[in-house]
Amino acid sequence: MLRTHTCGELRIDDLNKKVTLSGWVQRIRDKGALIWIDLRDRYGITQVFLEEGKSDESLVKQVRELGREFVIQVEGNVIERASKNPNIPTGDIEVVPYRIEILNTSKIPPFTIEDETDGGEELRMKYRYLDLRRKPVRTKLELRHRLALETRKYLDSQQFIEIETPVLIKSTPEGARDYVVPSRMSPGQFYALPQSPQTFKQLLMVSGYDRYYQIVKCFRDEDLRADRQPEFTQIDCEMSFVDQDDVLQAFEGMTRHLFKVVKDVEVGDFPRISYQDAMKYYGSDKPDIRFEMKFVELNDVAQGKGFKVFDNAELVVGICAKGCASYSRKDLDKLTDFLKKPQVGAKGLVYVKINEDGSLKSSVDKFYSEEDLKEWAEKCNAKAGDLLLILAGETDATRFAMNELRLEMGKRLNLRDRSVFKPLWVVDFPLLEWDEETQRYYAMHHPFTSPKTEDLNKLEDEPGSVRANAYDLVINGVEIGGGSIRIHNKDLQKKMFKVLGFTGEEAQNQFGFLMNAFEYGAPPHGGIALGFDRLVALFGGSDSIRDYIAFPKNNAGRDVMIDSPSVVSEEQLEELGLKIVNPKSQASS
């Protein structure tokens, strides 16, 4: 080893030891007679100290030629610092060198390797290998490692077995777009990269492996929105001989365990809320329940008084912003502007201030008496000093906008504390969603999700109202995972494919192997998949998953560091039996 100790290891107990350290030159402070080097590695920083006159002259000369990020090996003695630094674990000591070897030089990095760097996103991504040297980035990857290992240890302790499913699989048109991989041995044919190991984990249940998991890369060729990656990592799980409650219990247990061992945070039992209630009270299937501010529907008290906006609305809905009665006109105008942004899409905002003196002031005083407004305030449980914010219109759009407003108010009121974690289960999702464009139903979760037994009779006549044994794990307003109890009966699965508009042939062609497998004794089963990148980001207190991926791709799906994707040789294409054509316009069918 080119070191006896790491740069994070030496303490006051190590005084007078002869040590060898290796690392990067973080900083050199040269005060003429006295020179300090901050030597850095993954484990910390150790100060190296030279004194002109006392230290060897050639050594001082050598040190004066060092640059930032040079890799050096230092042999020296551990001494007590004259002025200690209580902020770092090695702050009591320093190393006085008697030999320094330059292991490698460095050009001046394009940005500073500090906790707060001067490098912009693009530059840091191009030189990601330098960005990764920064402590905040390293901490994130260490957290990721810790979380993955603890997940594995926990699931192992619960009899789950990790089984690797294949990466080169088969393309299916259902769901998002697949990445495909041309086969050289079967020219004209393709593998596909898995969007998830869904069918394989169900096959494993048919095989009797009743508790499966895998931390696994998945792939989706989608137009990338912010914070989507073409490749991402899932904690993928499946269980047999379970009902929905068993799955929720199992992964509530896992999540609680991870919070405890990784963050030392106790999260209690997870509340459960139906999809319907989530939409009604939060306008979102991933409510942030770190704060209340639930929706209150006001149709019965707000309609029929001549205010057309409300009278013509499908939904009139309000939230109570505690202590915001003091909002100025300017504050309220800002909120209105926020709501009118195209991404939010509300037409306007109605407010009612419940002043400290008990008087009420609203933007609709013309239409409503103080008695009316008091009734609203009561329904919303608003007290003196509070502010009611009310939206009205078509139900879905109004809920959508109100959700945005609620989250915005939560942010303004500092109710979305990153150190607080509030998980919940959203259950009873609809089985299907109607697509106007293609005029057909799509599986909301996926085609293998089982309908609720009590809704089975509606599957053919009212498919839209059938609820599924499907659930999402939501933490702090982020969808961390989702799953369902699957269909294990081949006849029901066939019926489901029919509802989804598959011909028998299409179903057989795409999922034949799964349907065949179901002929041979499939057990009742269900599972869940958690977005690992998101889970880590949440644990790290960040919204962006990209920071928690060692080598992420940008929003155009490019790795700007290695410059990929890129062209390949003619020979490669020829071997694959492929030719590049000018991509046709997207309008062509």
Next chain:
Amino acid sequence: MLRTHTCGELRIDDLNKKVTLSGWVQRIRDKGALIWIDLRDRYGITQVFLEEGKSDESLVKQVRELGREFVIQVEGNVIERASKNPNIPTGDIEVVPYRIEILNTSKIPPFTIEDETDGGEELRMKYRYLDLRRKPVRTKLELRHRLALETRKYLDSQQFIEIETPVLIKSTPEGARDYVVPSRMSPGQFYALPQSPQTFKQLLMVSGYDRYYQIVKCFRDEDLRADRQPEFTQIDCEMSFVDQDDVLQAFEGMTRHLFKVVKDVEVGDFPRISYQDAMKYYGSDKPDIRFEMKFVELNDVAQGKGFKVFDNAELVVGICAKGCASYSRKDLDKLTDFLKKPQVGAKGLVYVKINEDGSLKSSVDKFYSEEDLKEWAEKCNAKAGDLLLILAGETDATRFAMNELRLEMGKRLNLRDRSVFKPLWVVDFPLLEWDEETQRYYAMHHPFTSPKTEDLNKLEDEPGSVRANAYDLVINGVEIGGGSIRIHNKDLQKKMFKVLGFTGEEAQNQFGFLMNAFEYGAPPHGGIALGFDRLVALFGGSDSIRDYIAFPKNNAGRDVMIDSPSVVSEEQLEELGLKIVNPKSQASS
């Protein structure tokens, strides 16, 4: 849960408990008055017992309609068996049911779900989900899970951090053929699937993560030989501030730990042998050292006596087969036939029997005196009762054939015991190998492998004789892993690319990001990659990796279960800007 206990759980202590089990009907024995069902799940088999007259009549009727592999739920009481089965952990008890529910039916499986099945390879692969139900297969996947988890726990305990590297990377022409992935967002461009995370792990060393590992899928589009898979799994590792000995110590420690915790086998210190000696004494860079039978070179004692075959040979080499002097002519003819197979390619075999009475008998008595033969025997340390087997010819080919002969003799003499594990390090590999066809040197390991310092001066004039800081971990004649100390100096790396015939532009184009990274303070580093599939197979006592992969592909790279690769839709190709052309003949350049 649809069960209170698993089928492997109940013991004599559970007598009189009311239990619910769920599982598959492994077998029904119906002796008229008495009926037994073997109920199976992942954890074991529990016997369910019914007695006509005593058990409910409808229950008996129901049981008589069950078929093999039906999935049933059984509620019943645990009783002591009249005749116990000491061969299974649940053999003391049985369950007398009062309710049975058929959770799913099953068609009759195409082969028996037994330890010894009647299904052929092809059928089992097509119905892999049924094959996976068989205990010997399940045991293999459980071993794989155990080995992966213990590897992670051990490396974590040694400060290694698991970092996920990307799967969608960039194609490089060096080495084996890449699988490529067309990009829809950048039409005409491609990602490649990694053959290994080599460059990324080196970048992580530049980033200062001085102990990295990953259990990771890798991909190689090669013409598949037996037991090669297009996707395979590696334990991939890299360390900084180390020399070769540090890496060997670290992974010797890991391997020893895995043998201990997973197999309870103590393997001592690993011997180290140079590549040169491995070739000289075993004719192989992956010697099986569970048995001796080392090569003995006989040129000096066998040449110059008029036997042209030996006189004209570059190498005359023998091995001593202990106790084989009694081999008959027929035995020896069989060995000769074995040696003459095209895969072995020897011209013929010379033998010397050292008879029990001390007399010698050889196939070359015409040319050599008994004194001559005695000298050979002495050199080979052959005693009365032993058999010398001698081959001669061009050095490489003769060593190759002799290696095959040695392994064959080891097998015949039962010296290759699957329960014995003998790891060793093969070190000092040549840096380069010459390719006659393309008339250039190729990196034997890869282009980032560092030459031995003492051989550096030969890099330009005698590149073929330069040794590398490269090593293989070999266990029982199987190459389990390989690695090297890398080049961390950009000038040396440039020189290396030059020796490999890269133009500066080519090197920059393919490895530019790595060479750039090396400008910013790359530490000395090195690593290793272990073939995880092979390691598991070795631990399991098998030669075939396929059995240890849940969903393997066949020798044509096909997954016959899901029928992949397969055609994709015209729309998909259009979006990718690709067209399928008739693959040209392989003769075209």
